[in-house]
Amino acid sequence: MTEKKERVISLFTEAGAKLIEGIKLLDPSLEDDENFIRTDERFAKGFFELIEGTGATGEELDVTFKEGRYDEMITVGPICVVTVCPHHLLPVIMSIHVGYIPKEKVVGLSKLVRVARRLAHRAVLQEKLTRDIVDEITNKLRARGAICFIKAWHACMFSRGVKEMTPVTTSAVTGIFLTEPTAKDEFFKLLEQTKNSSILS
Ligand SMILES: [Zn+2]
Numbered sequence: 001m002t003e004k005k006e007r008v009i010s011l012f013t014e015a016g017a018k019l020i021e022g023i024k025l026l027d028p029s030l031e032d033d034e035n036f037i038r039t040d041e042r043f044a045k046g047f048f049e050l051i052e053g054t055g056a057t058g059e060e061l062d063v064t065f066k067e068g069r070y071d072e073m074i075t076v077g078p079i080c081v082v083t084v085c086p087h088h089l090l091p092v093i094m095s096i097h098v099g100y101i102p103k104e105k106v107v108g109l110s111k112l113v114r115v116a117r118r119l120a121h122r123a124v125l126q127e128k129l130t131r132d133i134v135d136e137i138t139n140k141l142r143a144r145g146a147i148c149f150i151k152a153w154h155a156c157m158f159s160r161g162v163k164e165m166t167p168v169t170t171s172a173v174t175g176i177f178l179t180e181p182t183a184k185d186e187f188f189k190l191l192e193q194t195k196n197s198s199i200l201s
Pocket residue numbers: 085086087088089090154156157
């Protein structure tokens with residue numbers, strides 16, 4: 001574990017201990033409840049996994065292969081990620097679809113999944129995440145265009161506040177997807193076909 005990660009885990013453990021302190025203040029009968037033993041550490045490790053992409057630099061798209069004149073759309077999804085929102089630090093369950101049209105450089109599909117996962121595992125606004133994903137793919141692959149569609153269920157919406165289990169959708173496009181409406185239509189048609197391939201679709 002790096003020194004920085006160790007420090008972060010220790011901060012999250014302190015935060016977990018404070019949460020438990022609050023819970024026990026509400027119900028003193030829980031004071032000796034064994035279920036809370038080491039919950040602070042489990043909280044820290046679990047929470048860290050939700051935001052582990054924070055500050056990470058990505059080299060996923062640095063290794064590409066040249067694929068002659070391949071200029072068809074490549075799509076991947078749904079990529080399912082659980083992360084947190086920056087406003088409440090409550091869980092967000094995401095279904096991410098990514099597509100791009102290459103110019104020269106093509107990457108393995110698993111690399112696109114890794115990029116989406118790394119960028120999603122930050123306490124980042126969904127709108128910004130959607131934009132960050134297309135920007136990274138466009139810039140690193142010098143693609144003709146990239147597109148991203150995210151459907152997400154925010155615990156800050158379904159577990160509190162309006163208490164509505166309704167998804168929030170965002171999309172972002174670059175390059176050819178901006179100028180050629182047919183490219184965008186094709187992406188959403190492909191997306192429709194994968195509808196039943198995930199519980200989050
Ligand atoms: Zn929120």
